[in-house]
Amino acid sequence: MPELPEVETIRHDLQSLILGKRIKSIDVRDKNLLKKPRKLVSWRKGIHSKVKNVVRKGKFLILELANGFKIVIHLKMAGQLLYGTNDDFSIKLIFTDKSFLSYRDKRRLGEWYLVKDVNKIPLIKEMGIDPLSSKFNIYILKSLLEKKNKQMYNFLMDQRVIAGIGNIYANEILYRAKISPFRKSSELKDREIENLYYAILEILNKALKAGGSSIDSYLDAWGTPGKYSYEHLVYGKEGQFCPFCPSKIHRVKLGGRSVYYCPGCQQ
Template sequence: MPELPEVETIAKGLHQAIAGKRIKEVKAIFPGIVRQNFRIFKKTIIQKEIKGVRRRGKYLLIDLSEGKTILTHLGMTGGFLFINLPNSPPKVSVRRPPQSRLNSKHDHLIFRFCESNAGLCYNDQRKFGKIKVFNTTEEKNIPELKKLGLEALEISSSEFIRIFKNRKGRIKSALLNQQIIAGLGNIYTDESLFEANIHPAQKMNLLKASKLKDLHKAIRKVLNKAIKAGGSSIENYSDIDGRMGRFQLHHKVYGREGEFCKRCGRKIKRIKINQRSSYFCPKCQPLKDA
């Protein structure tokens, strides 16, 4: 599932590519990806100008003129591709080599813009993503958004410590809870915990404030590096021009079970925490009982 760095990369790319453009039409190959009446969705966004694109947690928000906002969650395999559309139906010609094109049989929505033949394709192999439009003024009341915690890149060190200190449960589970902190997923929790030398199954009430401060710093460091690298391409993730992310080349623990730790040479292990795989180094990230 795309996490904060991947969604941030897509948001920045979309903002640069489509801000200022006006939506001419939207074609649905699989209308079910729109989680409301498609005709109403289409009528609401047609002829609206795109004012900007931003991110909230793992959600993309596309702000339109006349006080409308499109909400998108990419699910497990969703993604956007900025394309050139011919005048005929969308057999797309992309701005990059055809062999790196997302599989077109999983294209579900195609937005056409008034300016030239520019278009935007939403592609989602597993169809777990969602798209809907709402009144921008109602953003704080949108169910998907109102329950989100503080942004992982915006929370202060003192607030981070206050939230996690003396909390019950395992640190990995809490970091994945979007109602506590928004944007983190399996990849970046594992990488951040390694950076801070904290075992993913560590009980939070045994973590000192100084260790939580280290973790806060590690999260910011890992996320910013990942954003700079365009995210991590696990399976089919790419940016809006089809470029793969590069941060997977710098993973220290995630997906490296049985490989040697780049810091100490011990083998990376994998355990399950609440049914989620967690990768860690047993030497660099010892589990403390007291």
């Protein structure tokens, strides 16, 4: 699933590609992706406007229109937003200058909303702090850790606590911070909290600089894969030796997801 660095990469691309363009029409081949409103006629009435801004909330992309409506998109597991690509699209936004933005989704799990208030979408209303926002600091992180009594992997994955981190970066962050994914969040010492804070910033910013991670089907808006997957130290490395100690990387299932960790380094 595209996570914060991937969605932010696409957002940045779209800022330069579609800002100020007027949407002429929408071509929908898979109506199941339209979550609210579900009727295509409602979409056709609401989208005829200029794209005023492109923002991100957690893993959601939001196209803010000049008429007050917002197109909210969640890529889910395998969604792709591609500028100028016409093949195998599920939804296509066509602009008055004849350019277009295509959405492809081989798993058909993505979600599209057309709303005036994004907080009408429960996952956005309940969303936690963005780790790349100016509001996120070590004191906020410490407070969140102390309030929860979750295993650290689940703490990072909870979008109601910190928004945007998913399986790839939860694994990489905990490895970088040398914290076991099974430790309880309320038990971390001050030095460990500091390590975690800087690991969150370091990993997310490095991934963003590399254009994200392409594990399965992720591409940026230009159709280019992310390069951060080449820098993964623990994710997908089961059975390989840890770069920093003689231990091998372990993989376990936690809540249906694969957790990768080094039993030697991560305490």
